[in-house]
Amino acid sequence: MQISTKDIIKPENLVxxxxxLLTDTPLSYCPxxxxxxANRIVMEVLDEMGVQDKTIGIAPVGCSVLAYNFxxxxxxxxxxxxxxxxxxxxxxxxxxxxxxxxxxxGDLAAIGTAETIHACNRGExxxxxFVNNGIYGMTGGQMAPTTLPNMKSSTSPYGRDVExxxxxxxxxxxxxxxxxxxxxxxxxxxxxxxxxxxxxxVRKAFENQKLNKGLSFVEIVxxxxxxxxxxxxxxxxxxEENMFPAYPLGDIKVPKDENI
Amino acid sequence: xxxxxxxxxxxxxxxxxIRAGADAYFGYPITPQSxxxxxxxxxxxxxxxxxxxxxxxxxxAAINMVYGGASCGKRVLTxxxxxxxxxxxxGISYLAGAELPCIIxxxxxxxxxxxxxxxxxxxxxxxxxxxxxxxxxxxxxAPSSVQEMYDFPKLGFELAFKYRNPVLxxxxxxxxxxxxxxxxxxxxxxxxxxxxxxxxxxxTTGKVVDRERNIITSLILEASIxxxxxxxxxxxxxxxxxxxxxxxxxxxxxxEYLFVAYGSSARICQKAVQILREKGIxxxxxxxxxxxxYPKKAINDLSKQIKSIVVVEMSMGQMVEDVMLAVECKIxxxxxxxxxxxxxxxxxxxxxxxxxxxGE
Amino acid sequence: MAKIKGAIVVDVEKCKGCEVxxxxxPTHVISMTKDVNGKGYHYAYMENSDACTGCTNCAIVCPxxxxxxxxxxxxx
Ligand SMILES: Cc1ncc(C[n+]2csc(CCOP(=O)(O)OP(=O)(O)O)c2C)c(N)n1
Ligand code: SF4
Ligand code: SF4
Numbered sequence: 001m002q003i004s005t006k007d008i009i010k011p012e013n014l015v016x017x018x019x020x021l022l023t024d025t026p027l028s029y030c031p032x033x034x035x036x037x038a039n040r041i042v043m044e045v046l047d048e049m050g051v052q053d054k055t056i057g058i059a060p061v062g063c064s065v066l067a068y069n070f071x072x073x074x075x076x077x078x079x080x081x082x083x084x085x086x087x088x089x090x091x092x093x094x095x096x097x098x099x100x101x102x103x104x105x106g107d108l109a110a111i112g113t114a115e116t117i118h119a120c121n122r123g124e125x126x127x128x129x130f131v132n133n134g135i136y137g138m139t140g141g142q143m144a145p146t147t148l149p150n151m152k153s154s155t156s157p158y159g160r161d162v163e164x165x166x167x168x169x170x171x172x173x174x175x176x177x178x179x180x181x182x183x184x185x186x187x188x189x190x191x192x193x194x195x196x197x198x199x200x201x202v203r204k205a206f207e208n209q210k211l212n213k214g215l216s217f218v219e220i221v222x223x224x225x226x227x228x229x230x231x232x233x234x235x236x237x238x239x240e241e242n243m244f245p246a247y248p249l250g251d252i253k254v255p256k257d258e259n260i
Numbered sequence: 261x262x263x264x265x266x267x268x269x270x271x272x273x274x275x276x277x278i279r280a281g282a283d284a285y286f287g288y289p290i291t292p293q294s295x296x297x298x299x300x301x302x303x304x305x306x307x308x309x310x311x312x313x314x315x316x317x318x319x320x321a322a323i324n325m326v327y328g329g330a331s332c333g334k335r336v337l338t339x340x341x342x343x344x345x346x347x348x349x350x351g352i353s354y355l356a357g358a359e360l361p362c363i364i365x366x367x368x369x370x371x372x373x374x375x376x377x378x379x380x381x382x383x384x385x386x387x388x389x390x391x392x393x394x395x396x397x398x399x400x401x402a403p404s405s406v407q408e409m410y411d412f413p414k415l416g417f418e419l420a421f422k423y424r425n426p427v428l429x430x431x432x433x434x435x436x437x438x439x440x441x442x443x444x445x446x447x448x449x450x451x452x453x454x455x456x457x458x459x460x461x462x463x464t465t466g467k468v469v470d471r472e473r474n475i476i477t478s479l480i481l482e483a484s485i486x487x488x489x490x491x492x493x494x495x496x497x498x499x500x501x502x503x504x505x506x507x508x509x510x511x512x513x514x515x516e517y518l519f520v521a522y523g524s525s526a527r528i529c530q531k532a533v534q535i536l537r538e539k540g541i542x543x544x545x546x547x548x549x550x551x552x553x554y555p556k557k558a559i560n561d562l563s564k565q566i567k568s569i570v571v572v573e574m575s576m577g578q579m580v581e582d583v584m585l586a587v588e589c590k591i592x593x594x595x596x597x598x599x600x601x602x603x604x605x606x607x608x609x610x611x612x613x614x615x616x617x618x619g620e
Numbered sequence: 621m622a623k624i625k626g627a628i629v630v631d632v633e634k635c636k637g638c639e640v641x642x643x644x645x646p647t648h649v650i651s652m653t654k655d656v657n658g659k660g661y662h663y664a665y666m667e668n669s670d671a672c673t674g675c676t677n678c679a680i681v682c683p684x685x686x687x688x689x690x691x692x693x694x695x696x
Contacts, residue, residue, distance in 0.1 A: 005669050008627040008690045015626075016676040017688035027684050031661065032638030036683030053468045056332070059477075068475045074464035076331045077477035079354050082324035085316065089328030089336065090464070092312045093283050097466055115324070118317035192644055192677035232638040 021047040021072045028066050032232020034222030035064055037189040038131050041199040042102065043071055045206055055098040056090050058083040060112075062104035063137040063224075081112025084119035087126045098209055100127040105146040106136045109171040113145075116171065123180030123214040127205040130172065130217065133224035134243060141227035145169040148246055153227070168246055172219040176253040182214035184253035188221045188244075190236040201251070213255065221247045263444040269403075269436045270295035272410035273339070273365060273429075278305045280414040281448040283334035284312035286325035288344060291377040292433040293367035296339045309450055319344035323351030323364070330360035331476040333456040333463025335417050339365035341433075342383050343374060345391075352426055353392030357478030359493070361420030361460075363413060364398075365429045367436035370601035378601025379433030381523060384578035387430050388552040395490045397497050398428040399504065400552040402522040406440035408549075414448065421459065423500055430551060432574065434524035434603065497553075506549035507558055511537065515544025517613060518562060520583050521572040522548050524603070529572050531606030536613060543613065551579070559586040568592040570613045575599055592616075623694045626674020630664050631686040637661035641678035641687060647671040650678060 021043035029035045046055050052073055059067040061080035068075035078086040083101035091099040108116050108130050119126070135153055136142040142155040146168050150159035160168075176184040183205060187198035198220055205216035221243050225235035267275065274296045277285060287297040297315060305311035312329075316322035322338045329336030340348065345366045355362055366387065370380035387400050399419050403409050409431065416427040457465050467473040480486040511533055512518070519529035526547040536543035546562060548555050563569070568591055571580040580595040587593060596612045598604045628649070635657060641664050642650045651667035664687070666672060674691025 003625055003692070003694050005627045005666070008625055008674075008692050009629055010690065013690040013692050015674055015689050015691045016679045018685035022685060026634050029683065031636035031683075032640050033683055036685065037681065040683075040685050053466045055466060056464045058328070065479060068477060072467070072473060074467045074474045075476070076328065076464055077358075077475070077479055078327070079324060079350055082320065082327075082351070085321040085324035086328035086331070088314070088321075089284060089286065089312075089325035090332055092314065093329045093332050093334045093336070094465070114317050115321050118321065190640075190681070192675075192681050195680045232640050233643055236640070 019044045019047045021052055022070055023072050025069045027070055029063060030226045032223070032225050032235070033063070034133070034189045034220065035131060037195060038129065038220045038222065039064070039067060039070055039102070041189065041195060041202055042100065042129055045199060045203045046073065046098065048203070049206060051098050054096065055100070056094065058087050058090070058099070058101040060101065060103040060107040062107045064102055064104060064131065065138065067102055081107050081110070082115055083107065084112065084115040084124070084128065088119050088122070088124050091124055091126050098206060100129060102129045103131070104137065105130070105132045105134065105144045109145045109169050113171070117175065117178070120175040120215050120217065121178045121180045123182070125209055125212055125214055127209050128215065128217045129202065130219045131222050132219055132247060133222045133227065135224050135227040137224045137227050141224070148242060170247065172217065172252060175217055180215055181217055181253060182255055183208050183216040185217070185251045186219040186221060186247060186249050188239070188249055190223065190239060219247070221249065265442050265444055266439055267406055267410070267442045268295055268439050269406045269409040269431065270367065271299045272406045272442045273413065274299035274303070275444065276410040276413040277337055278303065278309060278311055279444065279447040280417050281309070281335055281450045282311050282337060282413065282417070283450055284314070284329045284336040286314050286316050286322040286336070286338050288316050288319045288322050288340065290341045290344045292369060292379070292436050293339050293341045293365065295436070296365065309447070311450065319347040320351065323348035326362045326364070327351055327355055327360060330355060330362040331358070331464050333460030333465060335451070337363035337365070337413070339367065341367045341369045342371050345383065345386070349392035352398065353394050353396060354478050355426045356396035356398060356493070357394065358476050359424040360426065360476070361417070361424055363416040363420060363427050363429060365431060368430065368432040370599065376601040377433070379524065379574065379603060380599065380601055381432055381525060381574040382576070382578065382599060383430065384551065384573065384575060387428050388554070396493060397552055398426045399423070399500060400428045400430050400550065402430045402549060402551050403435055404523050404526045404547060406435070406438065407442050409435060410442045410444065419504060423496055425496070425500070430523070432523050501553035504550060505553045505555050505558070507555040508547045508549060510545040510547070512544035512546060512562060514542055515565070516542040516567050517544070517617060518566045518569045519543065519545045519572055519613070520548070520559060520569055520579070521545065522551060522579065525572045525574060528604055528606050528609055532610040532613065535606055535610040541614070541617065554582050554586070556582070556586040559583060560588065563587040563590050566591060568594065568616060570594045570596055570616060572596045572604065572609055574603065624673050624691060625694050626672040626689060626691040627669060628666055628672060628678060629688045629690070632657050632663050633659070634684055634686040635661060635663035636684055637663055638683065641682050644677045644681045646675065646677060647673060
């Protein structure tokens with residue numbers, strides 16, 4: 001029997017479409033940027049958990065500053081780096097809500113290092129989604145604390161000289177050391193398999209919050225094809241070859257009771 | 261029934277926040293205001309009213325916690341002293357931009373820099389002429405007694421929520437540290453979640469099906485819309501100016517010479533008025549309670565009967581500029597200031613006014 | 621034997637032409653158009669629609685979430 005595309009494209013055959021927890025506003029990210037996928041999996045998880053009415057998200061300063069235009073939940077836009085402090089208060093005054101921050105590497109690991117470490121150390125019962133693209137995307141590709149050695153950026157035009165500019169900061173390993181973090185994982189969203197895994201980690205992070213387990217921290221190593229000056233597919237390949245050795249994917253801290 | 265208690269200014273403030281139905285306090289130690297956090301940690305309101313008390317990792321974190329709590333429509337506050345208030349300025353600007361109600365207490369110490377832990381009034385400009393970046397204003401209240409330290413959290417929350425605007429309480433090391441008797445009133449209960457949603461329908465309380473999602477932001481990329489937003493803020497400030505000016509006068513009915521002073525300087529001037537009256541000089545005092553909005557008109561009206569003004573501040577001369585603007589050059593305005601933590605005595609203030617009167 | 625057949629729908633105006641979906645499709649269904657959309661981007665389409673199995677790979681890597689996937693079982 002011959003079957004045409006038209007016969008397949010019917011509402012009853014739909015197996016995947018954008019979650020309604022993303023608004024219809026076109027994303028402001030550059031073509032191929034991992035931020036879009038990261039935004040989406042967070043919203044898919046919240047949709048699947050059915051907690052839209054109980055969720056408060058905190059957007060950072062960075063390319064995802066406008067996340068509140070895309071994420072169809074109540075949102076607060078925080079000052080640069082301060083999202084974990086904002087989230088701390090939100091969770092403390094509303095202990096029954098699901099509270100998350102969504103932050104870039106400049107936001108979370110440079111200007112906001114103190115807020116990040118102390119929210120983690122207090123074991124705030126929140127979820128932190130950390131998008132590490134090794135660069136300051138929004139302001140035009142300057143060096144970030146996560147920029148790789150010898151990697152070029154607009155403020156390290158000859159490559160990051162670690163003797164002068166310091167070393168890439170692996171803040172995810174750092175927060176994993178703190179007793180307040182319950183679950184720490186590093187993921188990516190550049191291939192279908194990576195997205196599926198990352199989504200599982202994000203789901204776990206929110207499930208932990210539901211169970212009052214403390215802070216869950218999910219890093220997503222991502223591309224910034226604009227900042228890196230590559231095509232999206234090339235940037236993803238470059239990321240696999242260069243970012244992943246420095247920022248290896250996988251769970252970094254898994255709750256003891258699940259470590260069977 | 262009112263309870264009477266002997267309290268330190270900072271403690272009275274802390275007790276006042278609990279009894280004003282505050283939902284959360286976020287602070288960081290700094291002299292001379294650490295008693296606020298210490299008192300709250302000792303009293304543990306989280307076990308009685310449910311008020312959150314948290315020692316933050318910095319003043320920056322504390323003000324951003326205030327931003328988070330205020331975004332949720334809760335009655336939240338922070339306190340600090342001058343260097344810490346400087347650190348909070350970006351956050352205060354965000355709070356004003358996003359129109360979030362909250363209270364910030366500044367128990368001022370001498371500056372600039374690390375300065376001194378002694379009392380001062382040198383943060384007037386910072387408080388009423390901006391402080392942070394951008395076109396915005398806070399409502400600024402200046403307590404001059406321990407009783408007002410107790411009363412202003414309640415008044416502050418009322419104003420903050422009425423206008424969706426940050427309220428700054430500009431105190432100083434004298435008021436914060438001294439002990440006086442205080443009348444404590446019946447506690448106001450904290451709002452239930454239903455009341456929060458009713459009182460602040462704009463707050464991030466979780467997007468339910470029957471409303472659009474609530475977004476708290478101060479980011480407006482389009483210049484023309486940003487301009488509209490700022491104009492709207494300034495229309496609000498105009499309404500605040502029309503409705504909320506507060507001040508107190510002392511022996512002004514027949515006064516020929518006027519002190520203008522706020523906070524602890526006003527207490528000193530009140531004594532100076534008595535000294536001068538005993539010498540037959542008809543002196544009076546106007547004490548602004550709101551420094552923003554400023555009682556311009558009251559000062560201008562008085563300037564018709566007054567021969568000259570002495571502005572007393574523990575600073576090199578900050579509020580004096582607003583008094584000069586208020587009197588529109590009609591009469592001389594002199595400034596008497598001590599700074600760096602030095603507190604003027606009533607006698608030296610009275611002598612200064614005498615000197616000015618004789619010099620005329 | 622039952623056979624799975626799939627199809628995708630691309631929200632043409634929201635596609636940014638990044639081509640991430642193209643290399644993520646295990647059966648090489650997707651290509652980019654020669655035309656451009658209103659934003660000036662070449663957009664993804666099913667060039668080889670017969671090969672689509674409805675695996676959703678393209679849709680879940682699409683950063684802009686513009687792909688919807690449909691799937692049916694056909695009895696061969
Ligand atoms: C206090 C302050 N300092 C600096 C900036 C400018 N700024 C905006 S975004 C940004 C960097 C963002 O980079 P990152 O967090 O890595 O996020 P990305 O844009 O790469 O997603 C900076 C420095 C600001 N808005 N506020
Ligand atoms: S600048 Fe980089 S991080 Fe920002 S949207 Fe573009 S690709 Fe993404
Ligand atoms: S991944 Fe999405 S945005 Fe990119 S080309 Fe494919 S359909 Fe278009």
